[in-house]
Amino acid sequence: NAGVTQTPKFRILKIGQSMTLQCTQDMNHNYMYWYRQDPGMGLKLIYYSVGAGITDKGEVPNGYNVSRSTTEDFPLRLELAAPSQTSVYFCASRFTSGIDTQYFGPGTRLTVL
Amino acid sequence: EDKVVQSPLSLVVHEGDTVTLNCSYEVTNFRSLLWYKQEKKAPTFLFMLTSSGIEKKSGRLSSILDKKELFSILNITATQTGDSAVYLCAVGETSGSRLTFGEGTQLTVNP
Numbered sequence: 409n410a411g412v413t414q415t416p417k418f419r420i421l422k423i424g425q426s427m428t429l430q431c432t433q434d435m436n437h438n439y440m441y442w443y444r445q446d447p448g449m450g451l452k453l454i455y456y457s458v459g460a461g462i463t464d465k466g467e468v469p470n471g472y473n474v475s476r477s478t479t480e481d482f483p484l485r486l487e488l489a490a491p492s493q494t495s496v497y498f499c500a501s502r503f504t505s506g507i508d509t510q511y512f513g514p515g516t517r518l519t520v521l
Numbered sequence: 522e523d524k525v526v527q528s529p530l531s532l533v534v535h536e537g538d539t540v541t542l543n544c545s546y547e548v549t550n551f552r553s554l555l556w557y558k559q560e561k562k563a564p565t566f567l568f569m570l571t572s573s574g575i576e577k578k579s580g581r582l583s584s585i586l587d588k589k590e591l592f593s594i595l596n597i598t599a600t601q602t603g604d605s606a607v608y609l610c611a612v613g614e615t616s617g618s619r620l621t622f623g624e625g626t627q628l629t630v631n632p
Contacts, residue, residue, distance in 0.1 A: 439618060450525075450609060450622040451564075458618055466619070498563060508553045508613035510620060512563035
C-alpha cells in the first residue's frame with residue numbers, strides 16, 4: 409500500500425500560469441480532501457469529495473477547481489496562479505463512515521512568483 | 522461557523538519536561554476530536570477521542586476530552602527532542618465528512 413501519493417513535490421509557477429496537482433490513494437477510500445497550509449498556520453480545507461462524481465467546496469475554494477472521476481484520483485486545478493496561492497498543499501483521504509481519521513499525502517510545495 | 526482554538530501557539534521546553542497542549546472548540550454537532558503530529562511534512566495521526574472514548578494513552582502521550590467544557594488536552598511526559606513538531610487539533614461533526622483544524626502548537630524540545 410502506497411497510501412496517499414501526491415505529485416509534484418515542488419513547483420514554481422509564474423503569475424497567471426495554470427497547473428494541476430495530482431493526488432492518488434490506493435486504500436479504496438471514498439472521501440478525499442485538499443488542504444492548504446500557509447507558514448505557521450493550520451490546515452484550511454479547499455475542496456472535498458465523498459465519492460466519485462461528487463465534490464463540494466471547503467473554506468477557501470476561490471481560485472481552485474477539482475474533479476473526481478475515479479475513487480482513486482482527486483486532482484486539484486489552479487487557474488491563473490496568484491502569489492496568494494503560494495502554500496503547501498496536502499491531499500488526504502479516509503474511510504466512508506464511523507472513523508474520522510484522515511490520512512495525508514506528503515504534500516506539494518507551490519511557489520507563485 | 523465551527524471554531525477550534527489551540528494554545529499556546531508555541532512552546533519551548535527542555536528534554537525531560539512535561540508539557541500540556543490545549544484545544545478548545547465550538548462545533549455545532551460534535552462527533553470527534555483528533556490530534557495530529559506534524560514534523561515538517563504531512564500530519565500523522567495520534568489520537569481520536571469521541572463520546573465513547575474520552576481518554577487515550579500511547580506511551581508518553583496521553584489525551585483527554587471534556588465534552589461538557591468543550592476542550593481537550595494533549596500531555597507529553599518526559600519530552601525528547603524527537604517530540605519537536607507542530608501538534609494539530611481537529612474536530613469532526615456528526616455529518617461526518619469534514620474536519621475543522623486549529624492553528625497548531627509549535628513545540629520545541631531542547632536538549
